[in-house]
Amino acid sequence: MSVSYYVVLAAALFTIGAVGVLIRRNAIVLFMCIELMLNAANLTLVTFSRINGTLDGQIMAFFVMVVAAAEVVVGLAIIMTIFRTRRSANVDEANLLKY
């Protein structure tokens, strides 16, 4: 199947993630949407890696996954801290830098 199939699929996935970040309120669901966008980027990286016949894109996708894991760990710790002070995981209520 041609490359454009994967590319359009990744664009659709990225769009869904971006819309999710814009329309959802719960911080944890926002994280899920960010994971969707990162997966779309990974899909294009792997696709281009295959077009070019090299492994660099796959290795970059691997790094993106590791960075995503680190991001989720730190992000969830921040959500926990906000939840502890505000009793809410709603991003619209997290509007103060210092509480």
Place this chain on the structure above:
Amino acid sequence: MTVADVLLTAIGAVVVGSALLVVTTRHIVHAGLWLVVTLTGVAALYLVLTAELVAWVQILLYLGAVVVLLLFAVMLTRAPIGARDDLDRPRWPGVLVGLGTAGSLAALLANAYRWDKIELPAAGTAERIGEHLFRSWVLPFELVGLLLLAALIGAIALSRSGDE
């Protein structure tokens, strides 16, 4: 269309459909479980693209670690388990921005790679990836190790209660 094309189309439909459910469902836990379906579909696409190691790392890391962490966070923040109506902001601005993004991304990328047919290079097995990784990507690899350490320490520092 060959059988492979039909299968690929089906996988793509599953990925897009479950991703849509992640952003539209009213249950937070259901969103997490639909995310599992999406990520598995993407892993299947990686397998079709001969990126074996990336597919298995996707399953181990995302399905095994990230989704579990997210579900733990759902429990720890006492998020509403049942259906909730107040999960969404007003939709139209987000949907408009999303449609613009989708149109421009799809037009740009599909136009740029319209004439390409996928050739068959050698598969990205763990052996080949490892050789390539430790030959040309050693420095980024070490930096990623440092990043993981920093994330670990950061998470511990953040989640300690701040009264010391």
